[in-house]
Amino acid sequence: MHSGTAPQAGRLDKIRPVGKWPNFDTPRSNHRPPETIGKRAKTNELILRRDWDFIMRLRLAGITRESVVDGPGIRVVIYAQGCPHGCPGCQNPDTHDPNGGKLFDVGQVVQMIRSVPMAQGVTFSGGEPFSQAEAFAELGHMLKSSSLDIVTYTGYVWEDLVSSSRDTWHDLLSLTTLLVDGPFYEDERDLGLAFRGSRNQRVIDVAKSLEKNAPVVVSDTYDACRRP
Numbered sequence: 001m002h003s004g005t006a007p008q009a010g011r012l013d014k015i016r017p018v019g020k021w022p023n024f025d026t027p028r029s030n031h032r033p034p035e036t037i038g039k040r041a042k043t044n045e046l047i048l049r050r051d052w053d054f055i056m057r058l059r060l061a062g063i064t065r066e067s068v069v070d071g072p073g074i075r076v077v078i079y080a081q082g083c084p085h086g087c088p089g090c091q092n093p094d095t096h097d098p099n100g101g102k103l104f105d106v107g108q109v110v111q112m113i114r115s116v117p118m119a120q121g122v123t124f125s126g127g128e129p130f131s132q133a134e135a136f137a138e139l140g141h142m143l144k145s146s147s148l149d150i151v152t153y154t155g156y157v158w159e160d161l162v163s164s165s166r167d168t169w170h171d172l173l174s175l176t177t178l179l180v181d182g183p184f185y186e187d188e189r190d191l192g193l194a195f196r197g198s199r200n201q202r203v204i205d206v207a208k209s210l211e212k213n214a215p216v217v218v219s220d221t222y223d224a225c226r227r228p
């Protein structure tokens with residue numbers, strides 16, 4: 001899901017490389033040791049799970065280092081690759097293929113975000129971030145020590161997310177400051193909306209909504225993100 005002005009085709013031109021791939025053959029002390037996960041049928045050779053199997057990865061359509069249209073303030077935008085919603089009029093069908101885009105180690109993405117000194121927040125957009133909820137939640141956890149707030153766009157509605165039995169969806173939701181929910185509807189399209197593309201979409205204060213057990217729609221997004 002994405003905002004009214006994003007991601008237009010041109011926005012993906014702003015994708016920046018986020019560094020080299022790590023050397024996955026180099027053991028890292030903080031990774032779990034290899035463990036046996038099976039045997040090869042003919043040779044009986046043990047199959048070991050390697051360190052790199054535990055590295056969480058994100059499949060991304062792109063990254064914008066500084067955006068002012070995807071939530072309040074200057075934000076780093078992480079575009080998920082893959083979207084199941086198929087909204088008619090979607091301006092970025094290139095993000096739909098779940099096998100497209102490029103894979104990034106979550107740690108690489110954290111480093112890239114931390115290298116943007118002007119950033120006041122991070123936006124998870126797409127594509128559909130909840131299709132990769134576990135990895136986006138991992139990214140959110142790794143950013144928690146920073147002062148960056150998180151805005152998450154989704155084509156699902158709030159009610160879908162809170163009633164889901166998927167722990168990873170709840171995890172990602174709980175790490176989100178503002179949720180922009182709902183699919184893009186062409187007949188509800190409105191270019192005058194802040195951070196949204198169509199009138200059915202809502203900007204939801206997640207902490208207040210979880211507390212009240214009902215979606216709390218906000219108009220002052222700056223206030224919601226800067227709350228102590």
Ligand code: SF4
Pocket residue numbers: 001002083084085086087090091092095126127128154155183184
């Ligand atoms: S949620 Fe809809 S508008 Fe957003 S990327 Fe998916 S298909 Fe496009």
